[in-house]
Amino acid sequence: MSDTSITPSIEVTIGRQTRLYHAFITTAPAVLDAPSTVTLYAGPLKDIAGLAADDLVLDAEKAATPSRLVLIDTTELGWQRARCRAKSHRLAPADPVLVGFATLQQWLWQRLQTTQLAHA
Template sequence: MDRQTRTPCIEVAIGRESRLYHAFVTTAPAKLDAPATLTLYEAPLSDVSGMAADPVALDTVRAREAARLVLVNSSELAWQRARYRQAKHLFTPADPVLVGLNTLQHWLWSRIGAPQLEPELAHA
């Protein structure tokens, strides 16, 4: 039985197709990503771990390890989780308060190179 995943998420619609993406913190390299997984932010684990829903144990070596905030397509989530964990990489949900819908939307727009809306027009 697949357990319910409580992570920040964003729905992405292109034309008539839409996908639901969930936000996670990982130390896995991009070469382990599923085809639809997107990297929103990359930095040392000491920086990215602050976006995790649960505290991440850090020592001086692990703090310098490369980490990413990623969006994982819900249809590939079980596969992506298994692949990262099989390679013994951190894969933990992002904090829904720190990485909420507005943050995900901002980073996703930045990632695909679209212009940002003026804040007062965002909810027009």
């Protein structure tokens, strides 16, 4: 298993279950996501790449690639990595300064509220 100690993370507790989610940048479509993966932000790679911990090399052709900032459950991270690798999609840790705990918390709340409004 890879080291995720510097990858931004957030604990989510619902009832008696607590899960640890890590923030990643991916070019994979949601259909490749592990069951518990949550998309926090989506846009072209040129907009999302700045949130990655390491510089992502961009050329004009890849700049418009659909990309996402996602939260991945620690227990499903290996599975998600394998799916991305098998389809040649990027999966890179998010920057812990730009995407820290407060940012993850705010975006997760916004995501939950958006989902609630869509089902109302």
